[in-house]
Amino acid sequence: MKRLMRVFLAIIIVSAALLFAVNRLNSSQGYTSGNVLTVYNWGDYIDADLIDRFEKETGIKVIYETFDSNESMMTKIQQGGTAYDIAVPSEYMIDKMKEEKLLLPVDHSKLPNLKYIDSRFMDLPFDPDNQYSIPYFWGTVGIVYNPKKLGGKEITSWNDLWDEDLKNEILLTDSAREVIGMGLNSLHYSLNDVNRDHLQEAKQKLDALTPNVKAIVGDENRMLLENGEASIGLVWSGTANEIMWENEDLEYVVPEEGSNLWFDNMVIPKTAKNIDAAHEFMNFMLDPEVAAQNTEYVSYSTPNKEALKYMPEEIVNDTRFYPPPEMTERLEVYENLGQKNLAYYNELFLEFKMHSK
Template sequence: MKKLLLAIVLTLAFAVPALAGSGELYLYIWSEYIPDEVVENFTKETGIKVHLSTYDSNEAMYAKIKLAGDGYDLIVPSSDYVGLMRRQDMLLPLDKSKLTNFPNLSDKFTDQPFDPDNTFSVPYMWGSTAIAVNTGTLGEAAVTSYADLWKPEMNGRLLLPNDPREVFAIALKSLGYSLNDTDPAHLEQAYQKLKALMPYVRVFDSDSPKQALLSGEVSVGVIWNGEAYIANQENPEIQYVYPKEGFSMWMDSLCIPKGAKNLDEAHAFLNYLLRPDVAAAISTEMGYSTPNAKAAEFLEPEVAGNPIVYPDAATAAHGEFQDDIGEAMKLYEDYWVKLKGSND
């Protein structure tokens, strides 16, 4: 079904105006976050060649853009980093007149506090970070909460994302705090709790964590829902568990960094991604949720009704969106260096 939807995208005749620019586009995006066929189809329709580079964390993307200053036309930061980069004057405002497909987006995901009126960002995908469990090795009831990750039987069987915000969310939620907490005393408690978990961690991976689960290298992993969706498709014993303490939700957006040279091409690509058929194809292939309301008619029931991809309202109510935590991020990062050092 994935291939069928992508084939529809490859053949639907939505004309994209020819551009007088360079015909090149430099995209800097998360690993395994856009189907090759979608990019190839864009090039076929427009003649614009897409040069794709990838990263595995917001921190890596931010550092590179901060240091390099230019070289990329589109980046895909999470909501907290959109807010950070907007405040630091690192982004260019969008030309909404070139984004005729923008109204396809659901109002639930636009005009957010991190970027009022979407001056600098276009929602790309949203999702959750929760727990993938190999029930074939651990059993159905072994993990129902973040607290279960500290069980002795998880020692050496655990995967965590290579991401300080996501890892601290585990401890903060298990302590009953917000995952956006900035109280130094609460962060100290979370750090101490995570210190006890570090010996259990077999691998940190934000590139393709599903591989360690599928290979059997680990039995449980805190991963993004798209990775869990693909792993579950290959091995149904790998189940996605929304922990009872609550869990992290996030949204990634497309932005044009200052220094971008191919602005017409960037806007053409943004408008293409906002097409409902394209948005549906990306959601189907990647296993993440699209903020594109018009895409629903292109989603097959097995995707639209899959709780890994689209949790029901009752489940989603226990999720908490990541927000910008301002200067507190420095404390997170300091503790993160200590935690990673203790795990070497």
């Protein structure tokens, strides 16, 4: 027991020493707790050069951490171990975080660049009047595919994926809302359907897709599709854009039955310690030239209408990634389904994954 206590004490001393060293280093560089900003974002979802520029222009040190799902992000904020000043959740999670009082209101008077956001992306149902969130990126969920590898076959519908000729050709993203949503959409049901009979019907239809499913993967779908190791993938539009940049044989389509229209917004978690810096960072990212640079790096669609003027015409005129209103009108935004219904979605998705092995 004494030896265990000595080991425990040694760990505490080493941890304290490391923390002291980090604080001393930050202080020697002019950074104190008052001018440090902690940002929590999706992986590879910002141009690192812009973080450097923000630090140089403001004197604020940015600590940047990443997450791989809305759920893991929310769990960490709920735990409160790290005082995040900025986070970038998706629309349904913003609604849920509001319910659980995990967000601080945004002061629009400190965001003069907010005027550059297209009104189509403001005042949406998940956050009326944008009281708690500011638009960052938006996009769609769809299908990327290689017509050459498919013998010239064109894909326009979710139901095209059930073609027997596509055996072992499809990569699905490892996400319950997207995969279960694909099943629901293929049956012309809503992406936010919580009817158990409809969900079971979607699950049974997805089970019939398993011969065509090569794998259910995360970020590695990008490399596999780029290299031609699979012909079809269920992806987010920005991922499709990046893949198509590397492999010009690929196409992207939003299926005719409909799909998801998603939004990622910047928020200030209740854990925030530097609220002024959070607003300064938001306003910086809303600057049109900054937003344009960030958009070209990330490849997702910007809600900043003024930023489009600083971007190449071939990007802003590409209707696959900047669809016209008549297309976006038939798309759905994910709603907060509530803990019980979301758990059921996850249960069905897990069963489907087990069936696909």
